[in-house]
Amino acid sequence: MPLAAVGQIRSTASLTHNLHQCQSLVKKASEAGASALFLPEASDYINTNPSLKLCKSVEDSEFVQGLLSSAKQYKLPIHVGIHEPASGDKSKNTLIWINEEGHITNRYQKLHLFDVDIKDGPSLRESKSVERGSELPQPFDTALGKIGPQICFDMRFPEPGLAYAQRGAHIITYPSAFTTATGKAGHWHMLLRARAIETQSYVIAAAQVGKHDEEGKRHSYGHSMIVDPWGKVVAELGGEVDEKGRGSDEGEIAVAEIDVEYVEKIRREIPLARRTDVYAALD
Numbered sequence: 001m002p003l004a005a006v007g008q009i010r011s012t013a014s015l016t017h018n019l020h021q022c023q024s025l026v027k028k029a030s031e032a033g034a035s036a037l038f039l040p041e042a043s044d045y046i047n048t049n050p051s052l053k054l055c056k057s058v059e060d061s062e063f064v065q066g067l068l069s070s071a072k073q074y075k076l077p078i079h080v081g082i083h084e085p086a087s088g089d090k091s092k093n094t095l096i097w098i099n100e101e102g103h104i105t106n107r108y109q110k111l112h113l114f115d116v117d118i119k120d121g122p123s124l125r126e127s128k129s130v131e132r133g134s135e136l137p138q139p140f141d142t143a144l145g146k147i148g149p150q151i152c153f154d155m156r157f158p159e160p161g162l163a164y165a166q167r168g169a170h171i172i173t174y175p176s177a178f179t180t181a182t183g184k185a186g187h188w189h190m191l192l193r194a195r196a197i198e199t200q201s202y203v204i205a206a207a208q209v210g211k212h213d214e215e216g217k218r219h220s221y222g223h224s225m226i227v228d229p230w231g232k233v234v235a236e237l238g239g240e241v242d243e244k245g246r247g248s249d250e251g252e253i254a255v256a257e258i259d260v261e262y263v264e265k266i267r268r269e270i271p272l273a274r275r276t277d278v279y280a281a282l283d
């Protein structure tokens, strides 16, 4: 049975620091015998200083170029969240699939942007600096099964996951930099398990963890997970540095088997026939 590796890191404003963390995870995933490594949203950088401009094209990004070489060296596909230039001063929040030859073969641009103002919680306006995507691409084939890519806040919207499942996806991915406040409220676990159960798919959610800057202006919840199509959490990493010291700079991985037959079995056992004669069809 093929294995998926989910990787957890703490990105800062240093692309080289972040690349080193990711490259150490490529090595670990390869040693673990994984068929692909899934890395978080915004693995290239998390920047809380508006005067610092870090967004680069994939050709000019030492982060992306470094990962392309690692994928090729270890013959290991990598799914990773990055930033790419958009029009004006904005960037795109994208997710790329790097194949085992070190080529980018698939891309997804985040559809839903995180514009929130939570009392006593985070206040973030992603749309100020990020251009939203405008299409849901087709799920794509991999050694693990067909993948439908999503990013972080997208997990609050069931429709794209359901559309992917209808189009034959076995795995929905939600690489994230989930806020500690919404994570602690239980949203992370609840939403990811719900997406797995309702789509009857594996959910792979690689997460950022810990403080992204010296001042602690941004920090992320961690708890990278793989959920199976029955809703069971089959792999999970720790939260912000816990009693075992997890959530450290070094980065870590967890692995789980991906069984496409199991997806088909659950879909046969509990057929989710929609009443589109009563409410609108999704696609």
Ligand SMILES: O=C(O)CNC(=O)[C@H](CS)NC(=O)CCC(=O)C(=O)O
Pocket (backbone or CB within 6 Å): 041, 042, 045, 046, 047, 093, 113, 114, 124, 126, 152, 153, 154, 156, 177, 178, 179, 182, 183, 187
């Ligand atoms: O800023 C970057 O560079 C990377 N992007 C992010 O961290 C994004 C936008 S601020 N975070 C989320 O979508 C968190 C969603 C979330 O936490 C929830 O839905 O509760």
